[in-house]
Amino acid sequence: MAYAWHKRMRARDLAEEHRAATPLELFFDLCFIVAVAQAGTSLHHAVGEGHVAHGVGAYLMVFFAIWWAWMNFTWFASAYDTDDVPYRLAVLIQITGSLIVAAGVARAFDDGDFTIMIVGYVVMRTALIGQWLRAAAADPAGRTTALRMAGGLFAVQTLWVAFLFLPESYRVPAWIAFAVLDAGVPVVAERAGRTSWHPRHIAERYGLFTLIMLGESVAAATLAFKAAFEAGVSVRLIVTGLGGVVIMSALWWLYFSRDPSGRLTDSRAGFIWGYGHYAVFAASAAVGAGLSVSAAHLEHETHVSDTVAAASVTLPVAVFLLALWVLHHHRTEPYLPLVLTIGFLAASTFTPAAVPLTALCLAALVAYKEVRTARARPVPAFDPEPA
Known part of the structure; x- marks a missing residue:
């Protein structure tokens, strides 16, 4: 869109092509x-x-x-x-x-x-x-x-x-x-009357803000690595840092596995999408805080039990997955993998290795979704080269 000193503030075109964040x-x-x-x-x-x-x-x-x-x-x-x-x-x-x-x-x-x-x-x-x-x-x-x-x-x-x-x-x-x-x-x-918000633009804006939220996990994983090396190469802190990287990467992978803009067709869909993302955003940022709690707990710098420290990661991850399934995948994805994943997260909360187990669980969920998506793609017809 061309820049000008002053324009008449008319509604943007819903069919505008190549609409992107400014x-x-x-x-x-x-x-x-x-x-x-x-x-x-x-x-x-x-x-x-x-x-x-x-x-x-x-x-x-x-x-x-x-x-x-x-x-x-x-x-x-x-x-x-x-x-x-x-x-x-x-x-x-x-x-x-x-x-x-x-x-x-x-x-x-x-x-x-x-x-x-x-x-x-x-x-x-x-x-x-x-x-x-x-x-x-x-x-x-x-x-x-x-x-x-x-x-x-x-x-x-x-x-x-x-x-x-x-x-x-x-x-x-x-x-x-x-x-x-x-x-x-x-x-x-x-x-x-509906305002002329652009579906693809809204989907992109929400995706960008999700990246910002996941950035909190990046910072937490970095702090875990920093603490690990300052403590004389602590294996448990390194595993927590690596687990944080895998968790962050898996949440990113799952969120961006589909283009949601085609579902933003009317005001009702827009409200569900927009308001439902409160849970996605809040959980994303809370994962980073939970990883920081877990790293601090390993250094004996917290006043909480092992279970609370573990739940500070597993709970927001479970909320993220549930909210994402409702907003993105409930019409196309079976609910059983989600139920099994959340059940596994709940069980891992009561173990001393909640962060790496959460990472493995999310990696398995990503692998399952990719295999399922690949099997759902139509096989291209054989087209022999002309003689």
Whole structure:
């Protein structure tokens, strides 16, 4: 798409060919790595210190805020990215807000203080509401949907600001209620008409963000190798690092084994896909935190049992596989391999070698899927060369 100083913000063409992520979208994702890393590190420390229930609960809340901010930007950009100066400036403001959100992750995680994160949301939402109002003014066909989006975002953000003044005892139920309302804004808005998000573009954007989440596993495996060599070549830490590499590679392989864009045919499919990825993203990043817990546990730097350290890896892997099967494969893949895999992961949680066993289990699942896919391909007819 050609760059210009100013364009009329019309809806993008659903049939546009070669639609791909823009450098600005990649820059936006890059800035979100900071927030994801903060959430993963906080989860690692909370679980490692024995605060498992608090750590998991806080992680799910904080990660929702990170994921939802990314979602708001991604779907708007897929429908209305004009790549002109006003659009770029608005996105840069959103990026600034995302960095403020990242700065508040640790405080929200440790103390339940969401003040900084909500300030970051105000910055991001101010720019995003302006984008939707601009779309409403320039795109008559999508005006009602755009105005509903702008109004809904403003109303819910007002509730989030009010959240800061609630008594402590009301915080958790209010957070759940406001999160549900926030997630419901696009559902209500698109009843007036679907925005012109591009299926292939959305599938690519989600794939790229999944890579960012899996990057947490890369970092964790690297730390395991580093600790292994600093400890005088610890075999168990090296095995954990190698297991982390295999786990990360297998999750990548399984996620990208199919092109999902053909299933994103309407708003219902889009909502299932978009919202269902909360589990995929959160589990992906949590695997990295779990690998860090497992490595620290081997160095006797945690205050948890062997089972908890093992579950910090096996549980998010199982959630990832289940969510991926529901979103990608439930119409084409049998459920028995999934059930057997999750059962094996559950059993390996109670062994002293959970990470390598998880790696072997995932490698076997990848091998099974590849063999099954190869057998399902039609055999090409023999075509003898002409004499």
